[in-house]
């Protein structure tokens with residue numbers, strides 16, 4: 001089996017290390033961000049990969065009668081579901097059970113792993129096939145399965161490549177967007193023994209051929225879920241490749257893992273959410289396969305699994321729910337649009353975040369999932385340009401939530417230096433004479449600073465030049481212009 | 486088979502069940518209401534958004550009918566719907582054949598099988614599918630034939646060059662084809678073979694996704710098939726350098742034959 005994974009990605013090693021010792025998360029973030037920013041080729045490659053996104057998305061948006069109002073409708077659907085989870089979650093679970101599926105509740109990651117391991121043991125699984133599921137990354141499912149000796153193969157092409165590379169996903173929708181085709185060819189040669197090629201088509205076919213028999217042989221298929229429909233007890237899975245369809249069709253047992261926030265009330269809601277997810281995420285009219293499952297194969301159906309299990313995961317989602325100000329971050333449909341448009345993501349890259357969910361939405365929710373004290377630095381990983389909020393199809397107030405996290409962090413664990421800095425600034429700014437003197441001093445010492453390169457400024461000066469000092473202060477310039485009128 | 490009770494964490498952790506704990510946390514969290522979303526285009530009154538903390542009920546406060554004009558157009562008349570569907574399917578790189586009658590469709594399937602040198606095609610018993618296989622110049626495999634062992638059925642299907650199925654509906658708005666496990670030959674037929682050939686009639690074309698979902702709910706009143714799948718073009722991936730490649734894991738080709 002193709003799972004002799006080696007951790008050859010240094011960034012991934014950092015990401016993994018960050019999870020183990022969150023205390024170092026900020027340090028590592030700053031270090032990796034600096035590294036990534038210096039890697040001009042990498043940045044150009046990522047930019048190019050995302051370049052086509054705007055074009056296809058905008059062309060698709062133009063086909064909507066009114067894209068903005070459609071976004072309103074989508075955000076209303078999610079808002080009303082998330083704010084009535086108390087009613088809809090049990091309703092969904094009851095309907096799903098009535099359809100013949102089995103629901104399991106997991107308070108945290110550990111419990112989710114235990115449940116799935118239990119199911120896999122009971123199924124006496126010899127081979128497990130998996131389709132893309134970020135929630136399983138969140139609970140580190142593969143590691144747990146492998147530790148127990150179960151082979152598990154990621155079937156999504158991007159996830160498969162990342163599994164062979166021993167790296168987590170770089171982007172939660174485009175897992176291997178940072179990898180060049182030559183590297184993929186080498187990777188396949190090394191692990192699958194295939195001939196070198198630089199054709200994306202041929203590389204895709206190599207993976208396709210490799211995976212075929214694995215679907216047939218697997219006894220357990222593991223998937224995620226994009227939506228849980230309360231009124232009908234169905235789960236909805238969105239994908240392009242068909243690997244999730246195969247994963248839920250051929251193995252004898254189907255296990256799905258989903259966060260509790262995925263509930264929507266009506267089947268109708270999907271008439272808005274499915275197209276909007278596709279358009280915002282990849283610029284498609286619809287993702288290739290949008291599939292509703294309601295339990296195992298029914299009598300009279302000629303194939304399909306004998307058992308279907310759904311694991312409903314909390315893992316701190318209720319903590320986000322308890323914050324009315326940021327509750328809307330649970331509306332997220334994981335389309336990835338906010339990553340695609342984020343200037344920070346494009347510069348620091350996906351691994352630098354050290355989180356399961358990268359980019360703006362990851363920066364908002366990770367402090368809730370793993371602790372504000374250790375992850376507040378992500379609130380600063382933003383230019384506050386608001387591109388994420390503009391792009392978000394369900395209107396999550398993403399960039400303001402980054403500010404909310406900063407404020408909350410300042411309240412709970414004030415930073416002495418920051419406080420001192422602000423006090424100093426207030427002292428100077430409220431005394432015009434001091435402000436003017438300080439300004440003059442700074443203007444005149446700029447050249448000297450450039451020459452001296454004091455250690456305090458050395459980081460900054462490593463990649464930037466100091467600006468040229470103006471001849472006179474702003475106030476002097478202003479006064480002279482007013483006078484000249 | 487029942488859940489493995491002895492391994493269930495419910496028994497391994499003392500105290501209330503995970504379900505009760507999570508639902509209690511949810512109720513506690515929702516005690517403080519959240520403000521309504523920041524609507525940009527739609528006035529709050531239009532959407533009948535209730536003030537925070539009042540009862541509300543999903544899109545029923547905003548019926549799908551209201552949202553319809555904001556979404557991509559699916560056409561109002563049968564002619565419009567058909568034209569939009571065909572355009573969308575072609576954009577998605579599906580292959581569309583429009584034939585006048587069943588005889589022409591049968592001839593087309595015969596030609597396809599011969600041209601592409603199909604050795605074996607899979608199909609399911611259905612009034613629209615059966616006639617097409619008359620005289621087909623290759624072996625056939627019926628997926629819903631009684632008494633087939635599941636394990637051998639998987640391999641048999643895997644060995645087929647094409648799968649021929651009916652569908653439940655075609656959605657003009659998105660160019661999607663709705664198949665179900667109950668009426669379209671189970672879960673595997675439309676995804677395992679390298680070519681998926683769908684046979685349909687124009688009366689199956691609906692305008693929007695919402696229409697297709699409503700119809701499915703009525704058709705299967707109270708008892709949904711275990712799988713309902715909207716197929717929108719042949720399988721695809723952009724995982725390698727964001728370059729589009731067709732036929733990632735599902736069918737590389739999607740052929741739609743519209744009869745009539």
Ligand code: SF4
Nearest residue numbers: 332333335336338392
């Ligand atoms: S926050 Fe919005 S834009 Fe970002 S992934 Fe979630 S739904 Fe998409």
